[in-house]
Every structure is written in structure tokens, then in C-alpha cells.
Amino acid sequence: MHIERIELRVLQLPLVRHFETSFRRSFGRDTILVTVWADGVAGWGESPVEDGPWYSPETVETAWHVQRDFLVPLLLGQEIATADEAFARMARVRGHAMAKTGLEEALWDVEARQKGVSVAHLLGSTRPAIESGVSVGIQDTPDELLAQVEGYLAQGYRRIKVKIKLGWDVEIVRRLRERWPDVPLMVDANSAYTLADAERLAALDDFGLLMIEQPLAYDDIYEHSLLQPRLRTPLCLDESIHTPAHARTALELGSCRIINIKPGRVGGLGQARRIHDLCHARGAPVWCGGLLETGVGRAHNVAIASLPGYTLPGDVSASDRYFARDVVEPPFRLNADGTITVPTGPGIGVEIDHPFLEQVTVRREVFAD
Ligand code: OSB
Numbered sequence: 125m126h127i128e129r130i131e132l133r134v135l136q137l138p139l140v141r142h143f144e145t146s147f148r149r150s151f152g153r154d155t156i157l158v159t160v161w162a163d164g165v166a167g168w169g170e171s172p173v174e175d176g177p178w179y180s181p182e183t184v185e186t187a188w189h190v191q192r193d194f195l196v197p198l199l200l201g202q203e204i205a206t207a208d209e210a211f212a213r214m215a216r217v218r219g220h221a222m223a224k225t226g227l228e229e230a231l232w233d234v235e236a237r238q239k240g241v242s243v244a245h246l247l248g249s250t251r252p253a254i255e256s257g258v259s260v261g262i263q264d265t266p267d268e269l270l271a272q273v274e275g276y277l278a279q280g281y282r283r284i285k286v287k288i289k290l291g292w293d294v295e296i297v298r299r300l301r302e303r304w305p306d307v308p309l310m311v312d313a314n315s316a317y318t319l320a321d322a323e324r325l326a327a328l329d330d331f332g333l334l335m336i337e338q339p340l341a342y343d344d345i346y347e348h349s350l351l352q353p354r355l356r357t358p359l360c361l362d363e364s365i366h367t368p369a370h371a372r373t374a375l376e377l378g379s380c381r382i383i384n385i386k387p388g389r390v391g392g393l394g395q396a397r398r399i400h401d402l403c404h405a406r407g408a409p410v411w412c413g414g415l416l417e418t419g420v421g422r423a424h425n426v427a428i429a430s431l432p433g434y435t436l437p438g439d440v441s442a443s444d445r446y447f448a449r450d451v452v453e454p455p456f457r458l459n460a461d462g463t464i465t466v467p468t469g470p471g472i473g474v475e476i477d478h479p480f481l482e483q484v485t486v487r488r489e490v491f492a493d
Pocket residue numbers: 145179258259312314362413414415416417439440441
């Protein structure tokens with residue numbers, strides 16, 4: 125693949141409903157879409173950054189800067205045999221996984237289109253559909269949360285994840301369990317706790333949760349290894365895992381039993397697959413997390429989630445859980461059985477809705493060889 129042209133654009137999309145985590149409430153999605161042309165074929169990827177450094181240290185501005193000034197110059201005009209090599213080609217730039225992801229995913233889309241197969245097939249997909257879960261934010265009242273969860277269960281989602289923080293945790297989970305004793309349920313703390321809260325977290329053991337996601341610091345692995353033996357509920361790491369080496373360290377130390385893999389957090393599909401392979405070889409389940417991606421990033425998430433080691437329902441929900449209108453056609457829909465079908469067409473397998481994309485694009489820059 126000869127990389128001849130790269131386009132970056134920032135989108136702003138309103139969310140159908142605010143999304144609140146332990147660190148903030150957001151009302152809209154600012155994200156970067158990347159188009160890469162190679163040998164006349166265009167491919168699409170997403171850098172799922174946010175307007176501020178809340179989940180990740182990266183932001184729209186840092187990703188734009190690193191892409192324009194460092195990553196685009198590393199790729200433009202270059203010859204690359206496979207998309208799987210792209211991460212290594214960008215390795216001179218340390219960190220900035222989200223900035224890398226949009227470029228890397230776009231190359232997977234190009235390569236798959238050139239070969240006439242889907243990105244899922246190119247990655248080694250073994251499933252025609254993925255089990256879909258939904259991540260439900262912190263609400264103003266417990267009743268509002270129950271109403272939200274009820275709506276998602278009625279739609280057929282296979283697993284509910286709720287965001288927790290101190291004061292919105294044990295009682296909330298108790299309410300959910302009283303109402304739905306058997307629903308697959310988990311919580312995500314987004315680093316809201318410290319080791320001193322171990323007893324409070326152990327109180328969650330009574331509710332048969334699938335897992336507790338990222339209770340401790342966003343950059344910690346060691347203290348999670350001290351927490352896990354004090355709980356019956358499996359821990360799952362999200363924010364702490366950026367590389368296959370982090371995943372190996374966490375599993376070796378016993379910091380978690382499950383890993384949430386988000387392509388955007390680890391630098392794209394190649395790294396996501398490497399972490400998947402490592403976990404799968406060790407028998408550790410993984411699932412695909414999300415960063416409220418548009419249909420472009422969602423298509424890549426759906427593709428990677430169809431690999432064999434993704435044995436738990438992830439946070440890859442239907443487009444309408446996030447946006448009134450998505451930038452791809454058709455949007456991702458939830459099947460009646462709570463699954464999302466993995467597209468089989470070439471590349472990401474969905475079309476870009478260009479007129480709508482133009483409407484929501486607030487910044488654009490083109491780089492040509
Ligand atoms: O921690 O998994 C998280 C969204 C934004 C930032 C962090 C997280 C999330 C989610 C939502 O939980 C996942 C999704 O539905 O895309």
C-alpha cells in the first residue's frame with residue numbers, strides 16, 4: 125500500500141442522553157475521524173479522543189498536533205505491506221495511542237477493501253455477530269437509573285454495566301439486584317476508589333457481579349494485585365492497560381482476571397489483537413470496551429470483538445444508544461437477541477453518510493504526498 129493522502133477531521137455530535145462517569149458528565153462527543161488513501165482506495169478510522177484529558181491524557185488538540193506534526197509525516201508517501209505493521213511504523217512516537225488508532229484503523233479498512241474482504245475477516249473473526257452490552261452512566265436519582273436500565277433490557281441488551289463512585293455504589297447495586305436478580309451485571313468505577321476502600325468494594329461481593337472494572341488509580345497495576353485477593357468478584361482493568369506488556373504484568377501479578385480492550389486506548393486493532401492473543405493463550409477472558417465512538421470506530425470495535433477470545437459481552441452498543449443520527453449507513457442496530465451483526469462487506473462494511481458527516485465536521489485538514 126502506497127500511502128498517498130491523509131485527511132483529518134474533528135466532528136461534534138450531540139449524545140442522545142448525557143453520559144456521566146466518576147470523573148465527569150458529558151453531553152456531546154468530540155472525536156477525530158481519519159481517512160487514508162492508498163493506491164486510490166480510501167479507508168476510515170477513528171481517534172476517539174475527548175475535548176479534555178479526563179479518561180485519557182489525550183485530547184482533540186493533542187491528537188491533532190501529534191497526527192499533523194509527527195504521525196502523518198511518518199506515514200505519508202510511505203509504502204506499507206500490511207495494516208498490522210502500522211503500529212510499529214509509528215513506534216518512534218511514544219504514547220498517543222488514540223492519535224495512532226485513527227490512522228491505523230484506516231489502514232486496516234484500506235487493506236481489507238483492497239483484498240475484497242471485511243476488516244473482521246482480515247483480523248481473524250470467528251463469529252457472525254457479537255453479544256452486546258450497554259454502559260449506563262450515573263444518573264441524578266436511583267429511580268432514573270432503574271428506568272434507564274429497564275429501557276435497555278427491554279431492547280434486549282445482554283449485559284448491563286453501571287458506573288459507580290463513592291456514594292453511588294453498594295445501594296445502587298442493591299436496588300438493581302432487587303429488581304433484576306439474574307441479569308448479567310457489572311460496575312465500572314473509573315478509578316474512583318483507593319485501597320483504603322477495600323471493605324466497601326468487598327460489600328459488592330454479595331451481588332453476583334460479573335466483575336468490577338478499574339476501581340483504583342488509572343495508572344496503577346500493583347495495588348490492584350493487593351485488592352483482588354480481598355474480593356470474590358473478579359477485577360477487570362481498563363485505564364491501566366495500554367500495551368501487551370501491561371496485560372502480561374497485570375495477569376502475572378493477579379491484578380485482574382479480565383481485561384477490557386479498547387482499540388483507541390491501546391493504539392489500534394493490531395495492538396488490540398496482540399493483547400487479545402496474549403490473554404486468550406492464558407485463558408483470561410477479554411471484552412471490547414468503547415469510547416462512545418461514532419459508526420466508524422464502532423465498525424472497527426465490532427470487527428475486533430468477533431475474535432474468539434472476546435468471550436464476554438462488551439460495551440459495543442447500537443448507534444441509537446449514543447446518537448440520534450450516526451455518520452455511517454446503515455447505523456449499527458441491536459438484533460432482537462441482543463447481538464450486533466458483524467458486517468461482511470469489504471472493509472468496515474458500512475457506508476459513510478457524507479452529507480451528514482459534512483454537517484458535523486468542525487475542522488478539517490488534508491495532507492497529500
Ligand atoms: O470507562 O469504559 C469506560 C465511555 C467513555 C470513557 C470511558 C468509558 C466509557 C464507557 C462507555 O463506559 C462505553 C461505550 O458505550 O462506548
